[in-house]
Amino acid sequence: MTSTFTTDPSGHRYQRAYAQALGEQALHDLVTALYQPLFTALSRRLGIPHRIETYAQQQAGEHYRRTWLRLLPRVDAARWWLAPSTGTPHLRVPCPHPDCGWAEKHAERTRVHLTAPESAVVSAVCLHHGPYEATITPTVGAYLDLATLYRNLVKELALTSPQGTLHVMVKGGDWVFGSHLVDEALQAVGLARAQLPARLFCPQVVTDTGAKLSKSLIREGRAPLPEGTAPWMLDTRQWPGTVTEYADRLLAMTETLLSDPRHFFRSYSAAEIGRLIIAPSPRSVPSR
Numbered sequence: 001m002t003s004t005f006t007t008d009p010s011g012h013r014y015q016r017a018y019a020q021a022l023g024e025q026a027l028h029d030l031v032t033a034l035y036q037p038l039f040t041a042l043s044r045r046l047g048i049p050h051r052i053e054t055y056a057q058q059q060a061g062e063h064y065r066r067t068w069l070r071l072l073p074r075v076d077a078a079r080w081w082l083a084p085s086t087g088t089p090h091l092r093v094p095c096p097h098p099d100c101g102w103a104e105k106h107a108e109r110t111r112v113h114l115t116a117p118e119s120a121v122v123s124a125v126c127l128h129h130g131p132y133e134a135t136i137t138p139t140v141g142a143y144l145d146l147a148t149l150y151r152n153l154v155k156e157l158a159l160t161s162p163q164g165t166l167h168v169m170v171k172g173g174d175w176v177f178g179s180h181l182v183d184e185a186l187q188a189v190g191l192a193r194a195q196l197p198a199r200l201f202c203p204q205v206v207t208d209t210g211a212k213l214s215k216s217l218i219r220e221g222r223a224p225l226p227e228g229t230a231p232w233m234l235d236t237r238q239w240p241g242t243v244t245e246y247a248d249r250l251l252a253m254t255e256t257l258l259s260d261p262r263h264f265f266r267s268y269s270a271a272e273i274g275r276l277i278i279a280p281s282p283r284s285v286p287s288r
C-alpha cells in the first residue's frame with residue numbers, strides 16, 4: 001500500500017508509504033473510521049472476537065522483526081521466487097530525517113548487512129538528505145517496508161510457530177498466482193510442505209472491464225467509478241441504513257456464495273455484488 005511517488009535528478013524513483021505520508025496516527029484513524037464499526041457489527045453477529053492490525057503496527061512488532069532477522073541469512077535461496085524478473089527482493093527503509101520519510105522505490109542503493117544474529121544495518125540514499133543508515137533489531141528500528149511477495153513470505157513465516165493454532169490466510173482471488181511464488185519461497189528457505197499455512201481465496205470484485213475494483217485508485221481519482229458501483233462499496237459510512245443491517249446483508253451474501261463452490265471460485269462485477277446485497281436473488285449465479 002503506497003501513496004506518493006517522485007523521481008530524483010539521477011532518475012531514481014522514490015516513494016512514501018501511507019504510514020509516512022499520512023503519519024501512523026492518521027492511518028490508524030482512517031482504518032478506524034472506515035472499517036471498525038462494520039467489523040464490530042460482524043463480530044457481534046458471529047460471536048467471534050477480532051482485532052485490526054495495520055502493516056505499520058505489525059512490522060513494528062518484535063515477532064515480525066525477529067522473523068525477518070532470522071530469515072535474512074537464508075533469503076538468497078528464495079530471491080528468484082520473491083523477484084522473478086530481477087532476483088532482488090526489495091526492502092525499503094524510509095529516510096529518518098524529520099518530515100521526510102522517502103525511500104527508494106526500486107531499492108537500487110539500499111543494502112542490508114546482518115551485524116549480529118538479531119541485528120541488521122540497512123544503508124540507503126535519500127533524494128533530499130543523501131546517505132543514511134538504520135539499525136534494526138527485534139525491538140527497535142526503522143519502518144520495514146518489504147516488497148509485496150517478500151512481505152507475504154515474512155507474514156506467513158511469522159505464523160508457522162508450532163502453537164497448536166490453525167492460522168488461515170484469507171486473500172482475494174488475484175493472489176492465487178502470487179501464492180505459488182510464496183509457497184516456493186517458503187520451501188526454499190527450509191519449510192516442509194506440511195508447514196505451509198492454510199489459505200482461503202475469496203471472489204474478486206471487478207469492474208465492467210474485468211479489472212479489480214480498486215478502492216484506493218478510485219478515491220485518488222486515478223480510476224473512474226465503474227458502472228453499478230455504489231458509494232457504500234468504497235466507504236462503509238455511505239450505507240443508507242444501519243451498520244448492523246449492512247453486516248447482515250454481507251453475511252447473507254456470503255452464505256449464498258459459500259453454498260456451492262461454483263459460486264465461490266469466480267469473480268463478480270461490482271454491479272452484481274450490488275444486486276446480491278440489495279436484492280439477494282442470484283441473477284448471474286448459476287443455480288443447481
Ligand SMILES: [Zn+2]
Nearest residue numbers: 095100126129
Ligand atoms: Zn530524507
